[in-house]
Amino acid sequence: MFTTTTSTPVLDARTARPSPASVSADPFQTIDHIGLAVTEFRYRRDEEIYGEDEPAEYVYQVRSGAVRSYKLLSDGRRQIGAFHLPGDVFGLASGEVHRLTAEAIADTRVRFVRRESLEHAAERDAGVARSLWAITAGDLRHAEDHMLLLGRKTATERVAAFLLEMDRRLASAKMLALPMSRRDIADYLGLTLETVSRTLSQLHAQGVLDFAGARHIALRNRHSLHRMNA
Amino acid sequence: MFTTTTSTPVLDARTARPSPASVSADPFQTIDHIGLAVTEFRYRRDEEIYGEDEPAEYVYQVRSGAVRSYKLLSDGRRQIGAFHLPGDVFGLASGEVHRLTAEAIADTRVRFVRRESLEHAAERDAGVARSLWAITAGDLRHAEDHMLLLGRKTATERVAAFLLEMDRRLASAKMLALPMSRRDIADYLGLTLETVSRTLSQLHAQGVLDFAGARHIALRNRHSLHRMNA
DNA sequence: CGTCCATTTGAGGTGGATCAACCCTAGTGG
DNA sequence: CCACTAGGGTTGATCCACCTCAAATGGACG
Numbered sequence: 001m002f003t004t005t006t007s008t009p010v011l012d013a014r015t016a017r018p019s020p021a022s023v024s025a026d027p028f029q030t031i032d033h034i035g036l037a038v039t040e041f042r043y044r045r046d047e048e049i050y051g052e053d054e055p056a057e058y059v060y061q062v063r064s065g066a067v068r069s070y071k072l073l074s075d076g077r078r079q080i081g082a083f084h085l086p087g088d089v090f091g092l093a094s095g096e097v098h099r100l101t102a103e104a105i106a107d108t109r110v111r112f113v114r115r116e117s118l119e120h121a122a123e124r125d126a127g128v129a130r131s132l133w134a135i136t137a138g139d140l141r142h143a144e145d146h147m148l149l150l151g152r153k154t155a156t157e158r159v160a161a162f163l164l165e166m167d168r169r170l171a172s173a174k175m176l177a178l179p180m181s182r183r184d185i186a187d188y189l190g191l192t193l194e195t196v197s198r199t200l201s202q203l204h205a206q207g208v209l210d211f212a213g214a215r216h217i218a219l220r221n222r223h224s225l226h227r228m229n230a
Numbered sequence: 231m232f233t234t235t236t237s238t239p240v241l242d243a244r245t246a247r248p249s250p251a252s253v254s255a256d257p258f259q260t261i262d263h264i265g266l267a268v269t270e271f272r273y274r275r276d277e278e279i280y281g282e283d284e285p286a287e288y289v290y291q292v293r294s295g296a297v298r299s300y301k302l303l304s305d306g307r308r309q310i311g312a313f314h315l316p317g318d319v320f321g322l323a324s325g326e327v328h329r330l331t332a333e334a335i336a337d338t339r340v341r342f343v344r345r346e347s348l349e350h351a352a353e354r355d356a357g358v359a360r361s362l363w364a365i366t367a368g369d370l371r372h373a374e375d376h377m378l379l380l381g382r383k384t385a386t387e388r389v390a391a392f393l394l395e396m397d398r399r400l401a402s403a404k405m406l407a408l409p410m411s412r413r414d415i416a417d418y419l420g421l422t423l424e425t426v427s428r429t430l431s432q433l434h435a436q437g438v439l440d441f442a443g444a445r446h447i448a449l450r451n452r453h454s455l456h457r458m459n460a
Numbered sequence: 461c462g463t464c465c466a467t468t469t470g471a472g473g474t475g476g477a478t479c480a481a482c483c484c485t486a487g488t489g490g
Numbered sequence: 491c492c493a494c495t496a497g498g499g500t501t502g503a504t505c506c507a508c509c510t511c512a513a514a515t516g517g518a519c520g
Contacts, residue, residue, distance in 0.1 A: 071378045073460045079381040081374050094367030099374050122359065126352065129359040136366050137324030143373035144311050144329050148301045150380035151309040151420030155476065182499060190381030195476055197500055213485075214499055230303045385508070412467065422509055427468055443517070444467055 038111050043104035049091070052101045056093040058112040062086050065108025066179035069100040070187065080188040082142060083180065085169050089135050092118075106179045150190045153230060158189040159199040160228035163209070167219055178215040257319065257348055257361045258291050258341060266351065268341050273334035279321070282331045286323040288342040292316050295338025296409035299330040300417065310418040312372060313410065315399050319365050322348075336409045380420045383460060388419040389429040390458035393439070397449055408445040 040063065043049055049060065052071060060067075067084040081100055084090040091102060092115070122129035149158055162185060166176050178185075182193040189196065200217075203209050208225060210218040219225065258268065270293065273279055279290065282301065290297075297314040311330055314320040321332060322345075352359035379388055392415060396406050408415075412423040419426065430447075433439050438455060440448045449455065 071374065073378070073382060075460065077382040077460075079378040081377050094364050095371070099371055123356045126354075126356070126359060129352065129356060129363065133324050133359070133363040133366060136363060136370055140366055140370040140373060141325070141329055143370060143377060144301065147311050147373060147376055147380055148303070148309040150377055151417075152303060152307040187381075192477055193499080194478080194501085198476095201500070230305065230307075423467080424469085424510085425508060427466095428508095431468070 037117070038113050040109060040111050043108045043110065045104060045106050047104045049102040049104065049110070050098050052099065053097050055096060056091065056098050056115055058091060059089065059115050059118055060091045060102075060110045060112045061089050063109040063111055066105040067102050067108060067110075068105050068180065068184055068188075069102050071100055078187045079190065080184060081146070082139070083184075083188065085179075092132065092135055092139075094132075094136060105184065155189075155191055155195050155199050156202075156228055157230050158191060159185075159196060159203065160225045162189055163203075163217070163219060164222070164225055164229060167222070174218055175212060176217045176219070178217065182214070256291075257289070257322075257351075257358060257365070258343070266343055266347050268343055270339060270341050273338045273340065275334060275336050277334045279332040279334065279340070280328050282329065283327050285326060286321065286328050286345055288321060289319065289345050289348055290321045290332075290340045290342045291319050293339040293341055296335040297332050297338060297340075298335050298410065298414055298418075299332050301330055308417045309420065310414060311376070312369070313414075313418065315409075322362065322365055322369075324362075324366060335414065385419075385421055385425050385429050386432075386458055387460050388421060389415075389426060389433070390455045392419055393433075393447070393449060394452070394455055394459060397452070404448055405442060406447045406449070408447065412444070 043065075049067065050056070050058075062084050064086055066086075067088075067090060068080050069082050069084065069090060070078050070080040072078050082090075083105070084102075091098060091112075093099060118128070118132060122132055149161055153161065163176070166178060170176055170178075180188075182196050186193040186196045191199075200209070203225075204211060206224075208219070208221045210220055212218065273295075279297065280286070280288075292314050294316055296316075297318075297320060298310050299312045299314065299320060300308050300310040302308050312320075313335070314332075321328060321342075323329060348358070348362065352362055379391055383391065393406070396408060400406060410418075412426050416423040416426045421429075430439070433455075434441060436454075438449070438451045440450055442448065
């Protein structure tokens with residue numbers, strides 16, 4: 001309700017593009033009690049939102065679509081650290097630069113605020129400070145779980161964990177509508193896309209899930225997925 | 231259980247070097263200034279400091295020795311998320327419970343404060359709040375780097391990364407004095423202890439490092455380790 | 461100086477990667 | 491509304507980095 005319209009923010013020259021920045025009626029849920037300028041922006045499929053080691057000027061929230069955050073090795077190997085789905089806040093670095101690259105998986109709408117204004121608000125309002133900390137702590141918890149998955153789980157356990165995570169986070173109808181490709185899933189789970197595909201086929205053969213096109217999956221037996229997740 | 235020596239010791243600059251996870255963000259330093267009760271305690275080798283899912287009552291700082299934080303799967307597979315060395319703060323959960331188990335690797339002295347008092351201090355002092363956030367953000371950054379290692383790096387790259395991390399963090403003399411076993415290293419790197427041992431032997435054969443007993447390693451060629459780390 | 465466990469080394473096995481077709485389907489344009 | 495097609499997805503065959511199982515070695519500590 002305190003939301004104000006700012007001019008289209010200056011973005012990195014490579015990622016900047018004309019787009020109508022519409023006024024949002026409701027600010028980020030975590031900071032909704034303070035009057036910060038919140039702006040909207042759209043990114044097309046595969047468009048970069050920010051790059052690793054770029055100054056962290058903005059903090060984002062997904063409104064629709066999906067985002068992947070990843071790190072690359074020099075030879076192109078990629079590790080996706082997290083998928084950001086509608087409602088998720090991302091790009092909140094406590095430091096000066098982003099530690100991962102963020103890209104739109106599909107056409108995506110985001111809202112964002114300047115990191116600086118959030119930090120100023122946190123200096124004045126302990127509740128805001130607590131919120132920022134809680135978001136980072138939530139990301140850390142996810143990363144800790146994911147380290148266990150990447151370091152110690154089998155391919156089947158990883159895929160089961162992925163399906164359960166998406167089921168929990170996308171929980172729309174009975175059908176999971178996955179926005180990401182098999183390659184994205186593989187790079188999230190530390191596998192190859194072939195292994196992801198084979199494992200999903202195997203789960204289908206076991207009657208654990210049904211397909212309605214490769215990216216629409218219905219979980220038929222969550223209990224056995226939980227058992228598989230070790 | 232907590233028969234302790236109450237004290238408000240001045241942080242020793244030698245033993246409390248800034249941890250990579252919390253550069254210039256030491257709540258214990260702040261606490262010394264605002265006069266919170268800080269207590270010391272000693273744990274023996276392999277003793278548990280806190281368990282996964284236990285209420286997070288205290289926040290700790292290593293004074294001497296070393297600590298491992300890990301998660302277990304039901305069949306005993308273990309993933310160590312981090313090693314905590316002198317100066318490091320650990321056990322700082324923003325939530326109500328610990329997400330990992332912490333154990334002393336060797337005989338270890340720690341200081342601790344009640345999480346509650348830190349959080350109360352954070353409500354009054356934005357600097358403390360910033361410190362707590364910065365520590366969690368540092369842990370997150372470490373976890374993000376470690377996900378890349380666990381998901382995408384080869385055995386040689388992992389071992390090289392481990393050696394460089396330890397070199398940076400416990401660089402005392404020219405010799406690394408590793409407090410942890412090959413099994414601990416393996417569970418940190420998502421490998422088996424045999425693979426860690428073989429890889430170290432190989433690096434020794436290549437003249438990259440020298441041994442003075444299995445746990446005392448001198449890096450002879452940091453440049454080639456950096457190259458190996460991809 | 462002997463014992464015990466951590467570590468090293470060896471030999472063989474395997475889960476997932478790689479290389480290679482082929483298939484499907486969502487999106488496009490007619 | 492249908493036909494076409496490119497790119498995502500599936501499946502098959504083979505390979506290999508790392509794991510597993512096994513045994514020898516060594517170094518820390520009494």
